[in-house]
Amino acid sequence: MSERGKITDGMSEEDLNARHADKMAKKKAAREKIMATKTGEKGLVIVHTGKGKGKSSAAFGMIFRHIAHGKRCAVVQFIKGAMSTGxxxxxxxxxxxxxxFHTMGEGFTWETQDKARDIEMAQAAWKKAKEMIRDERNSMVLLDEINIALRYDYLDVNDVIAFLKEEKPPMTHVVLTGRNAKEELIEFADLVTEMEMIKHPFRSGVKAQIGVEY
Structure with a gap:
């Protein structure tokens, strides 16, 4: 029997509930003490990366959260083409x-098979992204799959970081998605989440499905 089991063995349900309530009250007080020190606000640079699913989905969750609060926002898609998405x-x-909502890409490199065209489209998307970020009416700007463009050096990561550092309005949130985020961007960002793939239906022969992938 564990030490915890020895302590609680023989205690009445009332005593157990009282013990639990006391423990939770202490946790609540400790949490509130910590939260009282967190008073700052700033526009965050947020990175969603990793091989797992959900990078864009989580980012769109924040976009819809902004919409629900009546806050203006913008989306610039760097890679995904004109295919309809929910x-x-x-x-x-x-x-x-x-x-x-600006869909600037024409698909992945293996679809276009034209590197010069991919670079041209990535540069055009970045130009539109800077326009959206500079507009202080936008509380959040999602740069969907920009990490792919950075990975293939269609854009210079140092130029992107310099812009975010020098020209992003102080209260504007910018979300950058896509696997293989550059280390420089990860170091610069305020919030980084790496999606880890444990299982994926594609490996079992299941195709991308409406309402799940798009």
């Missing part, structure tokens, strides 16, 4: 007054 269709159909 997020884009919903935003363009119902929330275009709050969220600008």
């Amino acid at each position: 997020e884009r269709d919903l935003i363009l159909r119902h929330f275009s007054d709050l969220c600008q």
Whole structure:
């Protein structure tokens, strides 16, 4: 029997509940003490990377959260082409007054098979992204799959970081998604989440499905 089991063995349900309530009250007090010191606000640079699913999905969750609060935001997609997606269709159909949506890519490199064209499109997307970020009416700007463009050096990571450091309005949040985020960007960002893949249905022959992947 564990030490915890020895301590609680023989205690009445009432005593156990009282002990639990006391423990939780202490945790709550400690948590509130910590939270009282967290008073600052700033526009965050947020990176979603890793081989697991959910990088863009989590980012769009924050975009829809902004929309729900009536906050203006924008999306610039760097790689994904013109294929219809649920997020884009919903935003363009119902929330275009709050969220600008710019799909600038033409698909992945293995689809376009034209590196010069990919670089041109990435540069155009970055130009649009800077426009959206500079507009202080936008509380959040999502740069979807920009990490892919950075990985292939279609964009210079140092130029991206310099812009975010020098020109991003202080209260604007910028979210950058895509696997293989550059180490320089990870070091610069305020919040970094790495999605880890444990299982994926694609490996079992299951294709991308509507409502899950797009």
